[in-house]
Amino acid sequence: MTQYIVTGCAGFIGSTLVDRLLANGHGVIGVDNFSTGQRRFLENALTSDHFKLFELDLLDLDALKGAFQGGEIVVHLAANADVRFGTQHTRRDLEQNTIATYNVLEAMRANGVRQLGFSSTGSVYGEAKVIPTPEDAPFPIQTSLYGASKAAGEGLISAYCEGFGFRACVFRFVSILGERYTHGHVFDFYRSLRDNPNELPVLGNGQQRKSYLHVQDCVDAILLALDRMPEKYNIYNLGVDSYCQVNDSIGWICEALGVTPKLVYSGGERGWIGDNPFIFLDTARIRALGWTPKLSIKQGVLATVKFLQNNEWVYGARA
Amino acid sequence: MTQYIVTGCAGFIGSTLVDRLLANGHGVIGVDNFSTGQRRFLENALTSDHFKLFELDLLDLDALKGAFQGGEIVVHLAANADVRFGTQHTRRDLEQNTIATYNVLEAMRANGVRQLGFSSTGSVYGEAKVIPTPEDAPFPIQTSLYGASKAAGEGLISAYCEGFGFRACVFRFVSILGERYTHGHVFDFYRSLRDNPNELPVLGNGQQRKSYLHVQDCVDAILLALDRMPEKYNIYNLGVDSYCQVNDSIGWICEALGVTPKLVYSGGERGWIGDNPFIFLDTARIRALGWTPKLSIKQGVLATVKFLQNNEWVYGARA
Numbered sequence: 001m002t003q004y005i006v007t008g009c010a011g012f013i014g015s016t017l018v019d020r021l022l023a024n025g026h027g028v029i030g031v032d033n034f035s036t037g038q039r040r041f042l043e044n045a046l047t048s049d050h051f052k053l054f055e056l057d058l059l060d061l062d063a064l065k066g067a068f069q070g071g072e073i074v075v076h077l078a079a080n081a082d083v084r085f086g087t088q089h090t091r092r093d094l095e096q097n098t099i100a101t102y103n104v105l106e107a108m109r110a111n112g113v114r115q116l117g118f119s120s121t122g123s124v125y126g127e128a129k130v131i132p133t134p135e136d137a138p139f140p141i142q143t144s145l146y147g148a149s150k151a152a153g154e155g156l157i158s159a160y161c162e163g164f165g166f167r168a169c170v171f172r173f174v175s176i177l178g179e180r181y182t183h184g185h186v187f188d189f190y191r192s193l194r195d196n197p198n199e200l201p202v203l204g205n206g207q208q209r210k211s212y213l214h215v216q217d218c219v220d221a222i223l224l225a226l227d228r229m230p231e232k233y234n235i236y237n238l239g240v241d242s243y244c245q246v247n248d249s250i251g252w253i254c255e256a257l258g259v260t261p262k263l264v265y266s267g268g269e270r271g272w273i274g275d276n277p278f279i280f281l282d283t284a285r286i287r288a289l290g291w292t293p294k295l296s297i298k299q300g301v302l303a304t305v306k307f308l309q310n311n312e313w314v315y316g317a318r319a
Numbered sequence: 320m321t322q323y324i325v326t327g328c329a330g331f332i333g334s335t336l337v338d339r340l341l342a343n344g345h346g347v348i349g350v351d352n353f354s355t356g357q358r359r360f361l362e363n364a365l366t367s368d369h370f371k372l373f374e375l376d377l378l379d380l381d382a383l384k385g386a387f388q389g390g391e392i393v394v395h396l397a398a399n400a401d402v403r404f405g406t407q408h409t410r411r412d413l414e415q416n417t418i419a420t421y422n423v424l425e426a427m428r429a430n431g432v433r434q435l436g437f438s439s440t441g442s443v444y445g446e447a448k449v450i451p452t453p454e455d456a457p458f459p460i461q462t463s464l465y466g467a468s469k470a471a472g473e474g475l476i477s478a479y480c481e482g483f484g485f486r487a488c489v490f491r492f493v494s495i496l497g498e499r500y501t502h503g504h505v506f507d508f509y510r511s512l513r514d515n516p517n518e519l520p521v522l523g524n525g526q527q528r529k530s531y532l533h534v535q536d537c538v539d540a541i542l543l544a545l546d547r548m549p550e551k552y553n554i555y556n557l558g559v560d561s562y563c564q565v566n567d568s569i570g571w572i573c574e575a576l577g578v579t580p581k582l583v584y585s586g587g588e589r590g591w592i593g594d595n596p597f598i599f600l601d602t603a604r605i606r607a608l609g610w611t612p613k614l615s616i617k618q619g620v621l622a623t624v625k626f627l628q629n630n631e632w633v634y635g636a637r638a
Binding site: 086087090091094098099102105106109125126129135136137138139140141142143144145147148149151152154155156158159162163164233235273274 | 405406409410413417418421424425428444445448454455456457458459460461462463464466467468470471473474475477478481482483552554592593
């Protein structure tokens with residue numbers, strides 16, 4: 001039994017990880033400020049004697065130091081995960097992703113906790129010149145404040161590995177899909193089609209090529225990599241070995257819902273400022289550890305639609 | 320006549336740039352908190368009607384917004400520039416390099432100033448796999464909090480270029496030498512030899528390979544690149560096309576001072592945690608703009624020794 005610390009424990013990926021860790025017989029210290037996390041996602045965890053919840057903000061370093069007491073491995077998932085709105089509130093990514101990560105590292109140091117998993121993002125590659133993009137792609141040029149803030153978090157973590165003997169796995173995700181999903185394109189399209197099944201506004205030209213991974217496959221990869229951690233500092237791309245167009249995903253969603261809306265494109269290659277029109281990661285490195293995703297992109301999208309159909313309360317919760 | 324804003328205007332590079340800009344007929348708004356900057360370096364500038372000094376800290380965003388009024392181009396040089404001591408005060412690099420850079424960007428945005436030069440560092444490459452290291456070297460792994468904080472600043476800047484129509488030049492320096500130099504290996508060795516000319520403690524094995532550039536050559540490159548700024552976001556390595564061993568530099572310094580100390584090595588490939596034992600940058604990109612450094616590493620070291628001999632007050636000032 002290992003004592004894990006999970007930040008963002010009430011979030012989409014966080015709560016899924018917490019349930020898995022508890023099911024595997026581990027203890028979990030969960031931290032969340034419930035800014036986007038959902039208490040209902042912790043219903044199961046809160047029945048366990050091995051789960052301890054701290055409701056606090058990562059910007060409160062003193063409280064964080066207290067919460068981390070007795071932990072052995074941190075999985076730092078708390079973040080501002082909305083890529084699109086960086087330019088509307090420029091401080092948010094800096095605070096919630098970069099400074100919060102610094103605080104996590106300091107709270108670890110204060111408690112002698114030296115193992116870390118970190119949810120970074122494929123967005124750190126900016127508009128990658130090499131696709132599928134490997135972990136050692138050319139020096140990236142950030143195109144979003146979100147990507148910049150996550151890349152900054154990565155840099156802090158590797159410096160702590162060098163300076164303080166930490167060991168870490170950094171995970172560069174494609175977009176994650178599946179049960180408990182509460183933001184992203186399926187979330188937005190589902191709501192839009194529920195409100196008006198006859199017309200669907202689409203950002204960009206719908207030809208953006210993106211890759212997606214199911215949350216259970218994501219959690220599999222995180223736990224495998226943390227278990228192995230071959231180097232002091234490890235970076236793993238996480239994704240399936242294919243991509244789809246936004247239009248493909250729209251087709252699957254509409255088919256599942258039995259609707260045939262008119263698609264109204266905002267136009268242009270990019271959905272928003274800093275959007276990356278083609279994300280596809282080379283995942284050979286994590287596959288070499290023996291991981292392989294079980295669900296395809298289409299299966300992930302359909303599982304997400306089904307979750308949203310059965311849990312429309314998430315829309316009210318995020319309002 | 321262009322109105323420049325120079326942060327860190329009382330520093331080594333900053334004050335040299337200010338004097339040059341004023342001599343070229345431009346106006347300068349200078350910002351410094353005098354934490355390491357020296358008033359004596361501004362003696363000449365303060366006699367000019369075209370120089371306006373704001374004594375403030377970059378962490379004070381409101382004051383910064385006021386200071387930036389009327390500026391056209393920002394050269395952001397203010398920073399914590401001590402690479403070695405990151406692990407002793409982990410918050411310093413985050414605040415003075417990353418958050419301060421964010422504040423500079425916000426103060427620019429508030430004032431409609433959209434052109435920026437930024438002093439980054441060759442340390443952002445970590446321990447580079449390709450040497451001489453080009454600007455598009457493989458995705459770096461940070462080994463120091465200093466490098467991490469500067470890389471984070473770069474990411475913010477490129478995201479602002481994408482999101483807010485800024486144009487920027489990021490300069491990745493090797494170590495800079497010359498008149499007004501107030502920290503670094505020549506500074507440390509000179510003091511050590513002044514105190515005891517018979518014995519010189521050397522961090523590491525003295526075989527670290529480093530490159531250096533004279534401050535006037537550095538200022539030449541900055542002004543040329545800001546003048547051209549061919550792309551929205553431009554990155555330039557700045558350095559000479561050679562490197563030396565720390566032992567070579569020791570030899571030049573000792574010869575200039577007429578001393579023959581016993582060298583006492585602390586041992587190991589690295590001078591300190593996160594030290595990079597081999598820094599040598601590929602500068603083809605800035606050379607393609609027509610720049611070429613005028614002074615060699617040895618000439619830079621000797622100019623620095625001469626400056627220190629004539630300005631021993633800098634040791635008291637930095638105490």
